Amino acid sequence: MIQVISFYLFASILIASAAMVIFARNPVHSVLWLIVAFFNAAGLMVLIGAEFIAMLLVIVYVGAVAVLFLFVVMMLDIDFAELRAGFIKNVPLGLLLAVVLVSELVLGIGAYRAGEVKLGVPDGAAAVTEMPNTEAIGALLYSKYIFLFESAGLILLVAMVGAIVLTHRKSHSAKAQNITSQNMRRPQDATRNVNQPVGQGVEL
Amino acid sequence: MTSFFQNLGMSYEAAWFTATLAGILLIAFPLMLTVALIIYSERKLWAAFALRKGPNVVGPFGILQSFADGLKVFLQETIIPSASNRGLFLIAPIITFTVALMAWAVIPFDAGVVLSDINVGLLYILAISSLGVYGIIISGWASNSKYPFYSSMRAAAQMISYEVSIGFILICVVLWAGTFNMGGIIEGQKGHIFGFINAYALNPLLFPIAVMFLISAMAETARAPFDLTEAESEIVAGYQTEYSSMAFALFWLGEYANVLLMCALNAILFWGGYLPPVDWAPLYAVPGIIWLFAKILLMFFIFAWVKATVPRYRYDQLMRLGWKVFLPISLFWVFLVSGYLMWTGHFG
Numbered sequence: 001m002i003q004v005i006s007f008y009l010f011a012s013i014l015i016a017s018a019a020m021v022i023f024a025r026n027p028v029h030s031v032l033w034l035i036v037a038f039f040n041a042a043g044l045m046v047l048i049g050a051e052f053i054a055m056l057l058v059i060v061y062v063g064a065v066a067v068l069f070l071f072v073v074m075m076l077d078i079d080f081a082e083l084r085a086g087f088i089k090n091v092p093l094g095l096l097l098a099v100v101l102v103s104e105l106v107l108g109i110g111a112y113r114a115g116e117v118k119l120g121v122p123d124g125a126a127a128v129t130e131m132p133n134t135e136a137i138g139a140l141l142y143s144k145y146i147f148l149f150e151s152a153g154l155i156l157l158v159a160m161v162g163a164i165v166l167t168h169r170k171s172h173s174a175k176a177q178n179i180t181s182q183n184m185r186r187p188q189d190a191t192r193n194v195n196q197p198v199g200q201g202v203e204l
Numbered sequence: 205m206t207s208f209f210q211n212l213g214m215s216y217e218a219a220w221f222t223a224t225l226a227g228i229l230l231i232a233f234p235l236m237l238t239v240a241l242i243i244y245s246e247r248k249l250w251a252a253f254a255l256r257k258g259p260n261v262v263g264p265f266g267i268l269q270s271f272a273d274g275l276k277v278f279l280q281e282t283i284i285p286s287a288s289n290r291g292l293f294l295i296a297p298i299i300t301f302t303v304a305l306m307a308w309a310v311i312p313f314d315a316g317v318v319l320s321d322i323n324v325g326l327l328y329i330l331a332i333s334s335l336g337v338y339g340i341i342i343s344g345w346a347s348n349s350k351y352p353f354y355s356s357m358r359a360a361a362q363m364i365s366y367e368v369s370i371g372f373i374l375i376c377v378v379l380w381a382g383t384f385n386m387g388g389i390i391e392g393q394k395g396h397i398f399g400f401i402n403a404y405a406l407n408p409l410l411f412p413i414a415v416m417f418l419i420s421a422m423a424e425t426a427r428a429p430f431d432l433t434e435a436e437s438e439i440v441a442g443y444q445t446e447y448s449s450m451a452f453a454l455f456w457l458g459e460y461a462n463v464l465l466m467c468a469l470n471a472i473l474f475w476g477g478y479l480p481p482v483d484w485a486p487l488y489a490v491p492g493i494i495w496l497f498a499k500i501l502l503m504f505f506i507f508a509w510v511k512a513t514v515p516r517y518r519y520d521q522l523m524r525l526g527w528k529v530f531l532p533i534s535l536f537w538v539f540l541v542s543g544y545l546m547w548t549g550h551f552g
Binding site for chain 1: 328341342520524
């Protein structure tokens, strides 16, 4: 009973907030609705017993990706009139995307109704259901799918290097601090004690 | 607790629901009381560090000061700036406060005494603590004011930076304990050093990351010396500038609940949680919650000590410490710890 109630609660909030991502007028509100959607998707994952995936969804998407989204969107100077201006021009492209998405949806549902989907089982591990989620994923990821996993890591590394190459340039205005010389600095290098006689000017 | 309510003649689901609700209240109310008293004790500590008296008027030794402050902000008017984004402006402190309470669901107070004993307890804490930044970002943006906005920019960058190294530090502990479950991590520390000291922190391989975790925890909760999100000499009061009355109090309480959570995490991950410090039978007669509470208070003393004595970091120094010092060291430590564990055949 509780499972059913929570499923419909999560699912309806998920769909409603996903719709609000599109309908919200303010881009910042859109990102916030997206975060609500991520959160409820994580709730659905918990319901089907995939707690590891649920936590990763929250940590990666809500905790990092959406923060960066929000970071960028917040700093934009948004002109709503300009935002609406391109609407007519972009309608054909939008329609094309909508058609592609709808056909994918139809195909997906069709494939689902065609019969049971055979999911892979890890090599030699029969009692998958007895394992905790995290160990089961680890056993599969580091044995059967090790090449895919490693190549995904490599692709991310290349993307990271690319991002650094594109954005890293020597700035002439920014001043950098040499931490080592700062740490080596002692009070006697910069200050001295003077026994100042009364009635005379100070030496500068 | 569920079985207790079942014995009262409820169905399983009703009993579960009531038990969970009762558990939440049992954690939240004592936590709020602790936060009120810890604010008082921290002010007393700072006063002692600065050779002042601190709060000493309301109640004996001024112990009711926090309650008087709470009553004061409760009676004040909530001012909402006309140019602000009204809905988000009010939601932001609620997010900060709620998130600070949510993470306590997986903290074990004694063997088996935990609201939600899930397999991925530590990941849950990481997930929930990464949400804390939203309260600050949203409040900064919704205030529609310059200084809060600067503050929210700083908070976003700072918290993401330190979360990365915290993640790697937690991986080292998880590797050693072999589980993400909080209770499992604590039980793994039983007799960890020479068979009688219950603490990961005294393990020479884990001691450096215990220190790094303490520092990262200060940065993650934006406490001094890393309180750049509310640096009063640069950006007034940061994200709280436009807030008044209860909205401000929610930020305040949430911040301290977060600090307590980080102290509890320190105690649980590195100092044995609810276990007594030494694995000696008579010490187990003392309830686990008292050991845990003593460890949390000790950690909180360190937090207050640092806040009273260490000057504030500059922003570029903060970023350098996060990305150029902690990140490489913690990454190397994951390599070191997993290498050591493989070499000694820890995983069997």
